[in-house]
Amino acid sequence: MVSMAWISFAARVLVGGVWIVAGLLKLPDPAASVRAVRAYRILPEAIVPTVGYALPIIELLVGLTLIVGLLVRIGALLSCLLFVAFIVGISQAWARGLQIDCGCFGGGGFDARANEKYPWELARDFGLLFASLWLVWRPRAPWALDNLLLHHDRDRTLTGEPSR
Amino acid sequence: MTKKQSKATQQANMQRASERAAAIRAEYERKERRSRTLLVTAVVVGVLILVVAIVVAVQASRDTTGQTAAAPAGVAGGFGVPMGPADAPVKVTVYEDFMCPYCGQFEKISEDTLKKYADSGDVQVRYHVVSFLDGSSTTDYSTRAANALGVVLDTAGPDVAIKFHNALYANQPQEGSAGLSDDQMIALAVKAGADKNAISGPIADLKFKQWVVNSTGNWSKSGFQGTPSVTVNGETIKFKSADDLLNNVETAIQDALAK
Numbered sequence: 522m523v524s525m526a527w528i529s530f531a532a533r534v535l536v537g538g539v540w541i542v543a544g545l546l547k548l549p550d551p552a553a554s555v556r557a558v559r560a561y562r563i564l565p566e567a568i569v570p571t572v573g574y575a576l577p578i579i580e581l582l583v584g585l586t587l588i589v590g591l592l593v594r595i596g597a598l599l600s601c602l603l604f605v606a607f608i609v610g611i612s613q614a615w616a617r618g619l620q621i622d623c624g625c626f627g628g629g630g631f632d633a634r635a636n637e638k639y640p641w642e643l644a645r646d647f648g649l650l651f652a653s654l655w656l657v658w659r660p661r662a663p664w665a666l667d668n669l670l671l672h673h674d675r676d677r678t679l680t681g682e683p684s685r
Numbered sequence: 686m687t688k689k690q691s692k693a694t695q696q697a698n699m700q701r702a703s704e705r706a707a708a709i710r711a712e713y714e715r716k717e718r719r720s721r722t723l724l725v726t727a728v729v730v731g732v733l734i735l736v737v738a739i740v741v742a743v744q745a746s747r748d749t750t751g752q753t754a755a756a757p758a759g760v761a762g763g764f765g766v767p768m769g770p771a772d773a774p775v776k777v778t779v780y781e782d783f784m785c786p787y788c789g790q791f792e793k794i795s796e797d798t799l800k801k802y803a804d805s806g807d808v809q810v811r812y813h814v815v816s817f818l819d820g821s822s823t824t825d826y827s828t829r830a831a832n833a834l835g836v837v838l839d840t841a842g843p844d845v846a847i848k849f850h851n852a853l854y855a856n857q858p859q860e861g862s863a864g865l866s867d868d869q870m871i872a873l874a875v876k877a878g879a880d881k882n883a884i885s886g887p888i889a890d891l892k893f894k895q896w897v898v899n900s901t902g903n904w905s906k907s908g909f910q911g912t913p914s915v916t917v918n919g920e921t922i923k924f925k926s927a928d929d930l931l932n933n934v935e936t937a938i939q940d941a942l943a944k
Contacts, residue, residue: 551744552898553817556905566906574744578737592729620911671722 529662532652533587536600539649540584547577561610562619579603587656590665597656604650608643615639750902754895757839759846764900765811766838768847769803775941777802777810777934780904780914783830783853784818784860790927791913792854798931807942812850815901815912818860826864828897833870833884835893841879848877917941 547554555573558564564572583603586596620635661667690698761767765778777799781788802808814831821827830853838846852873858864865873867888874888875881887893904914908921915922915930917937924930 548744550820551748552750552901553820554744555748555750556817556901556910559905560910562908570745570748571741574741574748575737578740578744582733582736586733592726595726595730670725671718 525659526662529593529656529659530664532655533590533593533662533665536597536649536652536656537584537587540580540587540600542584544577544579544581544584548581551577560619561614562617563610563613590662590667591670593660593662593665593667594657597653597660600653601650601657604646604653608646608650611639611642611646615643749895750898752895752899754899755893756896757835757893759838759843760835761809761811764813764896764903766814766834766846766850767809767811767843768800769809770806771809773803773807773809775802775808775938776918777808777938778813778916779810780813780815780907780909780912782815782818782827782912783834783857784821784827784864785912786857786860787927788913789854789857791930792851794927795931795934796851796854798935802938808938812847813900813904814850814897815904816897817901817904817912821860822858822862822864824863826858826862828894829864829867829888829891830870831897831900832891832893833867833874833888835896836884836887837874837877837879839887839893840883841874841877845874845878849874849879852877 547557551574554577555570558573558576559566559569579599580603583596583599586592587600615636756763759767761771762776762778779791779799781791799808799810803810812834814834816825816827816831818827819825834846834850834853837849853865853870856865856869856873867885871881871885871888874884913927913930915924915934917934918941920937922930922933922937924933
């Protein structure tokens with residue numbers, strides 16, 4: 522169905538765009554990224570720095586692969602895992618009464634208004650999680666490198682050609 | 686005698702044969718596609734993992750937190766700019782960023798009170814300056830101001846450093862601005878009692894930059910995410926406003942003294 526494929530395309534642009542912005546904003550300051558990860562107080566200190574260095578580039582790459590449509594299903598799966606991790610992180614910070622900026626788009630740390638923001642951050646992450654789940658289910662869409670690399674018989678329903 | 690097949694049977698056999706051939710061809714193409722998909726996936730995933738590994742290494746080298754740094758002379762406990770005697774029974778640690786407006790509010794109401802406790806000999810206050818708000822000015826003012834405080838402590842001692850620290854908060858720049866210039870900070874330091882010739886070079890060269898980076902790392906590892914954060918004898922003080930914070934600090938000091 523044509524409309525389904527375009528929903529997938531829109532989901533790729535939306536989720537991919539968010540990841541690209543989130544990754545790019547965090548790349549310039551690795552020390553701040555490490556502190557933001559530490560502020561959640563979930564991970565042991567031994568791996569906090571590595572996670573802090575790795576997260577921004579992973580986010581950027583997930584975003585880029587979704588936008589250009591390269592290995593969409595794998596990218597969407599990774600996107601789901603990241604959103605689940607962030608939803609768990611934000612929820613437990615909220616539940617434990619930590620008042621931290623989620624650090625979702627850089628920054629992070631103490632935020633006196635954090636408790637008002639948590640519900641919105643969770644709503645946003647749930648929305649993006651569902652968009653990512655959709656892409657795991659229906660990864661194929663127009664304008665994707667996957668169509669050139671992976672499928673010789675491009676799905677003709679996408680282009681409207683009659684199938685043989 | 687071989688039985689001659691009817692024309693219809695021959696045709697049916699031929700059609701079956703060609704259908705079988707088509708099925709074999711389709712199966713072959715399907716396998717071909719699958720192996721191609723696996724190959725492309727493996728190559729792309731491999732390249733992406735390599736990119737992540739390289740970037741992690743680059744980021745690790747860019748983050749200097751924890752590298753050895755010379756601390757200013759006269760520092761208390763590695764990062765504290767001290768006010769009050771080192772043998773005071775109560776230690777109050779104040780974590781703050783010179784760009785943080787909330788710290789400015791806290792300073793405005795707490796300076797006299799904390800000085801009173803320090804002068805009585807009951808309390809040593811240690812100001813830990815951090816630089817997590819460098820992004821809130823256009824010139825990394827948090828780092829520059831914290832470095833300048835280290836330079837003044839190093840060259841002119843704690844009393845002058847505390848006066849300079851208070852002067853920086855009295856003249857705190859707006860969030861998002863360029864902050865005070867080096868010359869403005871030097872003028873305030875000289876007014877507080879520092880020697881201009883001794884401080885100008887190290888302030889311009891950010892002599893204690895790495896010390897400030899480590900102070901920020903220490904603050905984060907101590908479990909703090911924001912400023913101001915205050916501990917009294919190691920206990921973190923909870924608060925909802927600057928007034929609340931000062932009240933709770935005073936209560937904690939009284940409790941500690943009563944023990």
